[in-house]
Amino acid sequence: MNILKRKITMNPILFTFFILISMIVASIVTMATFYLYQSLFNQNHSANDFDKIETVYEQINNEYYKDIDEDKLIDSAIDGMVEGLEDPYSEYLTEEELSQFDESISGNFEGIGAEIEQRDNEIFISSPIKGSPAEKGGLQPKDQIIGIDGDSIEGQDVNDAVKKIRGEKGTTVTLTIVRGNQQPFDVEITRDKIHMDSVSHQSIENESTDIITISRFQQGTHKELSNVLDKVVNNDHNHLILDFRNNPGGLLDEAVNMIGLFVGDNKVAAILETRDGKQQEVKTNIDQVDGLEDKTITIVLNEGSASASEVFAGALQDHINATVVGESSYGKGVVQTTKQFGNELLKYTNSKWLTPNERWIHDKGIKPDKVIKPSIYKHLTMLDSDKVYKENSKGEDIQFIEFGLQSLGYSIKSPNKEFDSETEKALKAFQQEYEIKATGEMHGKTTDTFMKVIFDHLRNDDPQMKNVIQFVTQT
Numbered sequence: 001m002n003i004l005k006r007k008i009t010m011n012p013i014l015f016t017f018f019i020l021i022s023m024i025v026a027s028i029v030t031m032a033t034f035y036l037y038q039s040l041f042n043q044n045h046s047a048n049d050f051d052k053i054e055t056v057y058e059q060i061n062n063e064y065y066k067d068i069d070e071d072k073l074i075d076s077a078i079d080g081m082v083e084g085l086e087d088p089y090s091e092y093l094t095e096e097e098l099s100q101f102d103e104s105i106s107g108n109f110e111g112i113g114a115e116i117e118q119r120d121n122e123i124f125i126s127s128p129i130k131g132s133p134a135e136k137g138g139l140q141p142k143d144q145i146i147g148i149d150g151d152s153i154e155g156q157d158v159n160d161a162v163k164k165i166r167g168e169k170g171t172t173v174t175l176t177i178v179r180g181n182q183q184p185f186d187v188e189i190t191r192d193k194i195h196m197d198s199v200s201h202q203s204i205e206n207e208s209t210d211i212i213t214i215s216r217f218q219q220g221t222h223k224e225l226s227n228v229l230d231k232v233v234n235n236d237h238n239h240l241i242l243d244f245r246n247n248p249g250g251l252l253d254e255a256v257n258m259i260g261l262f263v264g265d266n267k268v269a270a271i272l273e274t275r276d277g278k279q280q281e282v283k284t285n286i287d288q289v290d291g292l293e294d295k296t297i298t299i300v301l302n303e304g305s306a307s308a309s310e311v312f313a314g315a316l317q318d319h320i321n322a323t324v325v326g327e328s329s330y331g332k333g334v335v336q337t338t339k340q341f342g343n344e345l346l347k348y349t350n351s352k353w354l355t356p357n358e359r360w361i362h363d364k365g366i367k368p369d370k371v372i373k374p375s376i377y378k379h380l381t382m383l384d385s386d387k388v389y390k391e392n393s394k395g396e397d398i399q400f401i402e403f404g405l406q407s408l409g410y411s412i413k414s415p416n417k418e419f420d421s422e423t424e425k426a427l428k429a430f431q432q433e434y435e436i437k438a439t440g441e442m443h444g445k446t447t448d449t450f451m452k453v454i455f456d457h458l459r460n461d462d463p464q465m466k467n468v469i470q471f472v473t474q475t
Contacts, residue, residue, distance in 0.1 A: 053077065078346075083157070087349050088118050089336050095343040097159055100166065105251060107196045107218045111166040112173065112189045114139055115248035118158035126330070127248035127304035129196060130215040137189040138382055138455055139177070141246065141304035141330070146184060147176030169193040177382070182396065185382045199224035201231070207473050209239040211465070214258075217250030217308040222257035226289065229261060233291030239472045240295045243465070245326065249307025252282075252335060259312055260284030262292060263319040270311050271354040272335060279354075297322040298472050300465070301366060302374070306330035313366050314355035323475075325370045325468055333362025370471060374464040383451060389442035393419040401442060404454045405430060407463060 057077070061068060078092045093101055103109035113132020114125050125143040128134035147153060148164045165173055174188045198221040202211045210232045214225065232240060249255075256269040265287050272280045299313045299322055310329050316322035337350045354360050381400045383389075389397060394417055402415035402423055410426035424440035431438040434449050442450065 075344075079157075082346070082348065085348070088158075089332075089334060090348040091159065093159075093345040093347060097162075098343060098345045100162065101345065101347075105218050107198060107216075107220075108194070109166075110169050110193045111191055112137070112139075113192070113194050113196075114165075116145070116158055116162060116165070121155070123153060123156070123158055123161045126306060127246040129194070129248075130213065130246060131196075132194060133189045133192050135246075136455060137187050138451070139175075139187060139189075140179065141302070142179075144178040145175050146178055149174050150176075167191050179381060182381060185384065187382060197224065199228055201228045203235070203237070204469065207239070207469055208237045209241060209469055209472060210235070210237050211241045211243055211469075213243040214247055214309075216247055217252075217254040217258075219251065219254070221250070221254045222261065222286070225258055226261055229289045229292065232295075233289060238295060239298065240292070241298045241300060241465075241468060241472060243300045244305045244309040244313065245300055245302045245464075246304035247306070247309040248304065249309055249311075249332065252308055252311065255308035255311045256282055256284055257286050259315045259319075260286030261289050262297070262316055262322075264288035267319060268356040269315050271356065271358060272351040273354060274351050280351075296472065296475075298468070299324045300326045300372075300468055301329040301368060302327045303330055303365070305366075307332045310361055310366050311353060311355075314359060314361065317366070318356040318359075323370065323472075324366060324368045325372050325471060326368050326464070327371065327373060328365040328367050329361070331361055331363045331365035333360050372464060372467050372471060383442070383447045385444055385447040387443060387447075389419060390440070391419055391421065391424050398423070401427070401450075404450065407461075408453065408457060 075094060082090050082092050112134040113129040114134035115127045117124055117126045123145045125139050125141060127141050128139045153161055169192050172188055172190050174186050176184050176186055178184050196215055198214060198216050198218050200213045212228055259269045265284055267284045268281045269284050270282045272282060301313060301324060313324055317324060334349045334352045336347050339346045352360060381397060383397060398419045399415055399417045402412045405426045406412040406415055410429050412426050427442060428438040428440045431446055436446050
């Protein structure tokens with residue numbers, strides 16, 4: 001076999017120079033790589049700490065007994081890193097989850113219409129959106145979800161739960177709920193296509209009052225509010241009520257613009273504070289709506305009012321001494337930012353926020369100047385239509401039945417936890433009105449009718465808002 005040999009020669013000085021240049025370049029690359037690791041992660045870590053991640057990945061990728069999905073493995077590693085923060089507001093969103101996130105801030109999506117969050121490995125309803133299937137189904141803030149369609153969700157994260165709860169319009173999902181100390185119960189909800197106009201308006205002529213309800217802070221909310229305010233300032237009403245009950249928050253910049261409508265341009269809406277104590281003022285850049293200064297401003301909150309709702313309420317308290325009524329808000333005093341990686345998104349908490357007067361409301365909420373409790377919401381539960389409630393029955397369910405009958409106008413003097421003759425008499429009157437056999441017992445058709453009437457009553461009558469109006473007009 002003939003092998004062609006070719007001799008290559010190089011000037012020794014040039015060769016030595018080439019070797020030195022290669023060593024220098026290699027050193028620069030090595031140092032740059034090391035400092036890149038330091039800057040991307042934590043300067044207290046060495047490169048060896050991050051070698052573990054690469055080593056584990058390679059070990060699994062090369063020797064796991066089945067083929068693996070490399071993208072899924074990497075996403076899981078990132079999820080684990082974010083989960084290690086133990087922060088319910090930080091998450092890594094896949095392409096599908098990012099699409100759902102975009103839907104939620106645009107106001108267009110299909111599902112049940114509820115904000116869901118994770119705390120200590122448990123999944124909770126943060127706020128049901130006004131008018132949504134979730135609200136109509138009776139879900140409340142702080143309801144814990146323990147099952148979906150009969151399957152336990154123990155150990156699953158909030159994104160897994162959202163995937164199972166969302167779905168096409170017209171399909172149903174059954175959530176197993178724990179409310180306070182009550183026994184678990186099921187709620188079946190029919191999904192719908194939801195476009196949420198985030199602002200609605202009601203004028204109460206005989207009370208000289210306007211009520212503006214803001215359900216969430218999504219893209220364009222401040223423009224919706226501005227349009228309504230232009231109408232409100234042109235009437236001769238004295239009182240303006242801003243209803244943020246069960247508003248879970250949303251986009252901070254929308255809240256800042258809305259604050260500007262009330263306090264004017266170049267005013268501090270909130271103060272962001274990073275972990276090193278550095279503060280940054282977030283200021284308004286929108287003009288005040290002329291004529292609002294002539295109206296009394298009252299803000300209504302409850303435990304489902306969170307995040308941007310609290311930013312807004314805190315700013316108006318500090319700037320124009322707006323009166324807050326209702327109940328203490330949720331207490332979310334931290335802010336998230338995002339970093340996009342292609343079609344995926346990292347959302348993480350990067351600062352806490354303070355009101356203009358430097359109040360931090362995290363885990364405490366904004367306290368109302370006047371507590372106005374909802375009469376029946378606090379006792380709201382889901383009655384089991386297969387269970388019989390009758391004279392001598394006792395418990396929390398009985399108190400709810402009595403509060404419900406009382407709110408509907410039936411004669412109940414003092415709701416308690418005992419089904420007595422007064423309860424039976426009121427229940428018989430309810431059955432007669434709705435053409436049900438008047439047995440004086442709550443079960444079956446009576447229970448189903450009662451629950452429907454109660455939820456319709458709460459949506460249409462809203463006794464808490466009546467008490468708010470009474471307070472506002474008599475102050």
